[in-house]
Amino acid sequence: MAALLLTALLAAWSPEMVIRDHIQSNYPWPEVKLQIIGKNRELTMPLPDTVTVVGGSIPGRVTFRLSSSTGESAYVEAAVEAYDWVISNRRPMLKGEVLTSDDIYKGMINIKNIPKGAISSESACLGKVLVSSIAVNRPITEGLLADEKIVRKGDEVRxxxxxxxxxxxxxxxxxxxxAEGKYIKVLCPSTNKLITGKIAGAHMVTVAN
Incomplete structure (x- = not known):
């Protein structure tokens, strides 16, 4: 009885299941969608233990070879889409605005639509300043952000x-x-000398001696 149950479990597999498991085990994307191309017939071979890409590339239109330990194999073609997490903005924003948690959200989109330098961590955006205006629902990239300048030219500092x-x-x-952590030139009126110091907070510059 146990042998018959094991045989039934091994037989209950599909190309979609095997290919998806292979991609999720070998690629970094948290979500994958795939569609078998052509006639989606049940394969009678045992559960495959090897999946090989023999045509195309992931993501895209790919031909897979499914092979079992018995020596049997089958070729399956599928359209594969991959998705990953990115941070986008909830509303249109203007150049110079500082990002807060209310302005951004984390969502999953097709990796083909993810721009270079896209940010996936909310903490990497918070407190940053936009260097250009952006429309709503735009993936936030590193090139869009700069550190907030907490000291301005002419400010009195300690x-x-x-x-x-x-x-x-x-x-x-x-x-x-x-911005905080950056080095700037500061005039010391008591000595009328320029010195270079590190911004250590609002209106404070530290100088190592």
């Missing part, structure tokens, strides 16, 4: 000089704009 043993603070005037 210069912090840290030697490790002592810390000195002084008033400064930013001569360049920049």
């Amino acid at each position: 210069i912090v000089i840290d030697s490790g043993k002592f810390k000195i603070t002084a008033r400064g005037i930013a001569k360049e704009e920049g």
Whole structure:
């Protein structure tokens, strides 16, 4: 009885099932859609243990060879589509706007429609500034984003000089704009000298000594 049940389970397979399992096990995409081309007949051979691409490329129109350990094989042609996650915007947005969680969403789209540099992580977008205006539902790419500039040219900043043993603070005037973590030139009015420091927060520049 157990042998008959095992035989029935091994026989209950389809080309779609085998090909989809192969793609999901060997390619990085979280979702795959496929359609068998031509007559979709049931194959009488045992459950295949090897799937080989013999024509075309994934995604696209592909010919697969399904082979079993008994030496039997069959050729199946299928149209394969692959999908992946990307971050897109919920509304039209203007150049200079800062992205928040309310502005973006994560969705799955056909990889053929995913532009180069598309971002799949929400955290990589939050707090970034758009460098150009975009229409609604556009995949967000790295080239569309820049760090938010928290110091503008002419801003008054606090210069912090840290030697490790002592810390000195002084008033400064930013001569360049920049985002957190960037280096800019700052004028120190008390000495009338330009120094280079790292933006460490709003209106604060640190200088290692």
